[in-house]
Amino acid sequence: MKVNTAERDLLERELFLVEAGIRGERRLQKKFIEFYSSEPFEILWNTSLTLGNWPVQIDGLLLTSKVAVILESKNISGELHFENKTDEFFRYDANGVKTIMDNPAVQVEKHIRFIRMWFAENKIRLPVDGLLVFTALKAELCSLPKNIRTCRHHHMVELLFKTIEEYPSSPQQNRHVLKKYMKILEKQLTPYTQKPIAVQYSLDPRLFEQGIYCDACQTFNVSRQRRRWQCDACGKTSVNAGEEAVLDYFAIFGFQANNEKLRKFLNVDDRHLVKRLLSQEILTKDGSRRHSKYSMNKTGNLSE
């Protein structure tokens, strides 16, 4: 796994330990304990749902009698800025280095759209709203996105109550109906997998260096030669450098890969070679290594 400059430090410090990826989500759940309401509610953590071939992972889904609220956590530290004119999102780290990142508010919008459609298909009659929660301890929100409610995790519960207040009560949505909705959701959950690193940290795909990594000289110059992997820079051979790189791809970007994207990421021209890498059993394997958490359990998502 590899990224450039500022992001590289971040990743090396935190992300090589997969646990860091879920730290933010845990913080969110811990804070939610303070959500105490006499009104009925249900909460689902780490929800994975699909619409057709479109899979979505949602950190938290709160069902109340008035509205369903999507909770999306982001573990990004530094000074955070939303530039609403351009829809850009960027941060300044402790050293003043500016990094443009994927705008997490856009992702929440997408998830709201997804859940609205999912609810319509499954006859869940609740309006859908969303909340973007920044969970990093050293995060400063310098500006907010226009369309998506956003806060740091300390303010989450207050903002939740405020959000729910804005929706009218509906007498037919009682505890019993919410339980029924929960059953519908639980029945259709797909297995939750660790959220891709690029998504969790809003990293732009272009930040990641292309090529296959060589452990020996720490460059990205490994290629396939005579049925084995060999580094063009230092000559070291490897049994599985290509396979490792494919797993890195899934860890970083999630589970929807195609041959073209992988060729670009691996810097490999041979589509047949990439196809072979993708058809390996290792993608469904469970194990103790860090990659195994990202194993593909839905090979159907791998399209050409």
Ligand SMILES: [Zn+2]
């Ligand atoms: Zn090398």
